[in-house]
Structures are given as structure tokens and as C-alpha cells.
Amino acid sequence: DAGITQSPRHKVTETGTPVTLRCHQTENHRYMYWYRQDPGHGLRLIHYSYGVKDTDKGEVSDGYSVSRSKTEDFLLTLESATSSQTSVYFCAISEGMGQSSNQPQHFGDGTRLSIL
Amino acid sequence: DQQVKQNSPSLSVQEGRISILNCDYTNSMFDYFLWYKKYPAEGPTFLISISSIKDKNEDGRFTVFLNKSAKHLSLHIVPSQPGDSAVYFCAATFSGTYKYIFGTGTRLKVLA
Numbered sequence: 001d002a003g004i005t006q007s008p009r010h011k012v013t014e015t016g017t018p019v020t021l022r023c024h025q026t027e028n029h030r031y032m033y034w035y036r037q038d039p040g041h042g043l044r045l046i047h048y049s050y051g052v053k054d055t056d057k058g059e060v061s062d063g064y065s066v067s068r069s070k071t072e073d074f075l076l077t078l079e080s081a082t083s084s085q086t087s088v089y090f091c092a093i094s095e096g097m098g099q100s101s102n103q104p105q106h107f108g109d110g111t112r113l114s115i116l
Numbered sequence: 117d118q119q120v121k122q123n124s125p126s127l128s129v130q131e132g133r134i135s136i137l138n139c140d141y142t143n144s145m146f147d148y149f150l151w152y153k154k155y156p157a158e159g160p161t162f163l164i165s166i167s168s169i170k171d172k173n174e175d176g177r178f179t180v181f182l183n184k185s186a187k188h189l190s191l192h193i194v195p196s197q198p199g200d201s202a203v204y205f206c207a208a209t210f211s212g213t214y215k216y217i218f219g220t221g222t223r224l225k226v227l228a
Binding site for chain 2: 035048090092
């Protein structure tokens with residue numbers, strides 16, 4: 001299994017509070033991703049990173065920010081959490097070698113976030 | 117705009133029979149397709165993939181078929197086993213982007 005650790009695994013917080021989720025990898029992969037999974041929507045990309053300090057938005061980036069100061073860590077921050085951000089959040093990594101995207105992503109086990 | 121669609125939210129199959137999961141896409145630039153399996157409380161696990169230069173790829177009980185003209189791919193599981201009961205996601209990407217678009221998933225239940 002790919003060495004991906006997400007923390008915390010579960011979190012309950014209140015509307016308006018800041019929340020940071022952490023993804024840590026031991027594979028030295030270049031690309032890291034944050035997704036959210038919601039019923040009826042599958043997995044939707046929030047942000048991704050293609051290197052240290054290099055990040056870009058995904059399809060549902062509003063209300064989220066990310067940072068990557070080291071290859072192994074990718075942080076997702078909800079500056080002021082809202083109930084619509086209640087979801088299961090998954091981190092993923094991919095090797096990102098060369099121009100071809102023909103490489104699978106590997107996922108962490110997720111963080112279940114509830115915002116009351 | 118859902119670029120990758122899985123139109124069947126659920127599927128039930130008897131143990132030992134074939135399971136066929138379907139996926140349609142709209143973006144003709146996609147050139148790499150993947151299937152993932154997801155158990156409850158776990159992250160998705162990569163299952164099998166196919167490049168657009170092929171129309172079939174096999175790995176044990178799992179075969180993925182790609183029909184580029186119809187923009188359709190399918191995953192065949194033969195024979196189906198109770199342990200295959202999970203949610204299956206298809207995903208697609210194209211060279212140079214490293215961004216993957218996922219379908220909404222199909223819940224497969226294999227009945228013993």
C-alpha cells in the first residue's frame with residue numbers, strides 16, 4: 001500500500017471555525033491532491049499540487065486553501081467552515097513522471113469532517 | 117457538466133456470475149482511464165487502467181474494455197465474488213494534466 005496518512009481521521013467542529021487537514025506521504029511522489037466525496041457527486045477535486053509551493057485549483061476550490069512547504073506534506077485549510085463543507089475528504093498522490101498522465105493515483109483512507 | 121458518467125448507481129449480481137460496470141465520458145481528449153474500488157471507511161483502491169491506444173486490458177478476474185467511438189468503457193468481473201461488493205469509480209485523464217475526473221460511482225453487491 002502507498003504510504004499515505006491523513007490526519008485527523010474524524011473531526012467535528014462548529015460553523016465559522018478554521019479547520020486544517022493534513023496529508024503526509026512517504027513515497028516522494030510529485031503530485032498530491034485533495035478531493036471531497038459526497039453522495040451523488042463521486043470524488044471532486046478541490047486543489048492539487050505539482051511540487052513544493054506549486055498548487056492549483058480544482059473544480060470545487062471555493063472556501064478552501066492549500067499549502068505544500070515540503071514534498072511529503074499537503075495541508076487543506078477551511079478558513080471559516082460552513083455546513084456545506086461537511087464531507088469525507090481524501091488525499092491522493094501520483095508519481096508525476098514525464099509528460100504522460102498514465103499513472104494511477106493512490107489514496108489515503110480519508111477524513112470524515114462534520115461541521116455543525 | 118459531468119464529463120465522466122456512471123449512470124447506474126447500483127448493481128446486484130449473483131456470486132460466480134459476471135458483473136459489468138459501465139462508464140461514459142464526453143471529453144474526446146481523455147487518453148487514460150482507470151477503475152477504482154472503494155470499501156466503506158477506506159480510501160479508493162486502484163484496480164485496473166487502460167490507455168486509449170488499447171481497447172482491452174486484463175488483470176486476473178478484471179477486464180476493462182474501451183470503445184473510443186462510443187466514448188464508453190466497461191469493467192467486467194468474472195467470476196464475481198462476495199468480496200467484490202464495493203463502490204466502483206471510473207476516472208479519466210489526458211496527458212500532461214495530471215488531473216483526474218471521477219464518475220459518481222456504482223455500488224456493486226455480489227449475492228452469495
